[in-house]
Amino acid sequence: MAIAFLSVLYSGRSPKAPGTAGSALSVLLGLPILLYSAQTLFLLACLLGIIAVREIDKWEAYSGKHDEKWIVIDELVGVWLAMAIIGAVAGCSVSLMILAFGTFRLFDIWKPSIIGRVDRKLKGGLGVVLDDVLAGLVAGVFSLVVLAILSRFGVDLSLW
Structure with missing residues (x-):
């Protein structure tokens, strides 16, 4: 059960880009x-983030490994x-969810500023989850800025 949770229904077991x-x-x-x-x-x-920290701590104590690639509950x-x-703020549309996904992956992979520092410095479940929390928060705010800029040019992604 813990593996299904940590791997988000085994999607983290994908051989490419888990x-x-x-x-x-x-x-x-x-x-x-x-x-x-x-x-x-x-x-x-x-x-789920709070539960994930605890479950990742338990898994790392069991396996002796930190931040295994298949653990994607943090994503x-x-x-x-x-x-x-x-x-x-903007509602729910296909284009908005693609924007959320894309900006989250950008900040999760790039790990600028504090996101990267947290990823490098914190160990255990908190380190695994917190960098993704920060990436998600930054992605959400960044996406709202993108939407505001696009709306200045008459583009409304909430309609797509």
């Missing part, structure tokens, strides 16, 4: 919740935060 596979499945899993309520998605991301937490931020 983080991207986990993030993509997480967007699909989060959509029905977002359609119900952006606040609910945000709160569930927070709750779920991050992308759900980005989706919730965008959804709360």
Whole structure:
């Protein structure tokens, strides 16, 4: 059961790009919740993040390995935060969810500034999850800036 949770229903076991596979499945899993309520998605991301820290700590104590590639529950937490931020302000559309996914993956892979520092310095479950939390929050805010700029040019992604 812990492996299914940590790997987001085994999507993290993808032989290629497990983080991207986990993030993509997480967007699909989060959509029905977002359609119900952006606040609910945000709160569930927070709750799952707390549970993930504990479960990752237990897994790392068992395996002796830190931040294994197949563990992608942290990607779920991050992308759900980005989706919730965008959804709360701009709504839910295919283009907005692609924006949430894309910006989250950008910041999760690039790891600029504090995101990279957290990834390098913190160990255990908190280190695994917190950099994705920060990437999700930055991605959500960055996406809102992109949407504001696009709206100045008459482009409304919430319609697509």
